[in-house]
Amino acid sequence: MTELEIKKLLVRYFLEKYENFIVGSEFSFQFGERRADIALLDDGYLYAFEIKGARDTVSRLNYQIESYKKFFDFCFVVCEPSNLSEVRMTIPRDVGIFLVENNEIKYIRQSKQFKRHDKKVLSSALSVQKLMALAKGSNLKSKHELCEYVSKHNTLESLRKLSRDDFKAKYGVVSRLLKQETTLHLTSDDIYTITKRAPSLLKRRVP
Incomplete structure (x- = not known):
């Protein structure tokens, strides 16, 4: 299946x-290095969901998951029957798995x-404006410098909450519209609505 097709099934699962x-969709963190x-x-x-369709390689999967653990509370890999065994062998047991089979998502x-x-990494998801407000007039301008300063002067719990609040602010309105206007038969446009990235990048994956 394509990435887009799997995303539609996954969002339908959430709606249910x-x-x-x-x-x-395509949520950026770690200074835009990871999505x-x-x-x-x-x-x-x-929660983070990494999609690995049947045609995807899993060679970098463990690295991707380790970066997710720095930011997300729960991490899952979404795969197909043909690569389920490979995914199981690649990721640690503390990572969850969903299976796409017969047009359904299975836990x-x-x-x-x-x-x-x-x-x-938590602070990296915040905008420069929000980071500058947290830095309280430190005159720092580089996002890396601002994140360094903010991470040193704020607790882990406060930054965790700020990052979740920021996610809510970014996606809250479009998620509400998605739930109000969408049936369980999702379209590509429904996924583009919650995507902070050019729709042209949502294409069929290649090995």
């Missing part, structure tokens, strides 16, 4: 299982809750 969730295919905020917890394994987040 959750009520007050907020969802974003979660799908991110979900529910009850204050942030396979729960994710552990990750709590040892990286304060600098």
Whole structure:
């Protein structure tokens, strides 16, 4: 399946299982170096979903997951039957798994809750304006410098909350519109609505 097709199934699964969730596609963190295919905020917890379709390589999957653990509370890999065994062998047991089979999302394994987040990575998702406000007139302008300063002068719990609040601010309105206007038969436009990235990049994956 294409990445877009899997995303539609995954968001449909959320619509069936959750009520007050907020969802974003291609969510950027770690200074834009990493993107979660799908991110979900529910009850204050942030979930990451890395999609690995049948034609995708899993060679970098463990590295991708390790970066997710620095920012997200729960991490899942979404795969197909043909690469389920390879995914199982590649990722640690503390990472959850969902399976795409027969146009359905099936729960396979729960994710552990990750709590040892990286304060600098948490702050990297905030805008420069928000970071400058937190830096209280330090005259720093580089985002890396601002994140360094903010991470040193704020607690892990406060930065975790700020990052979740920021996610809510970015995706709250579009998620509400998605839930109000969408049936369980999602279209490509529904996914583009929650994507902070050019729709042309949502294409069929190649090995």
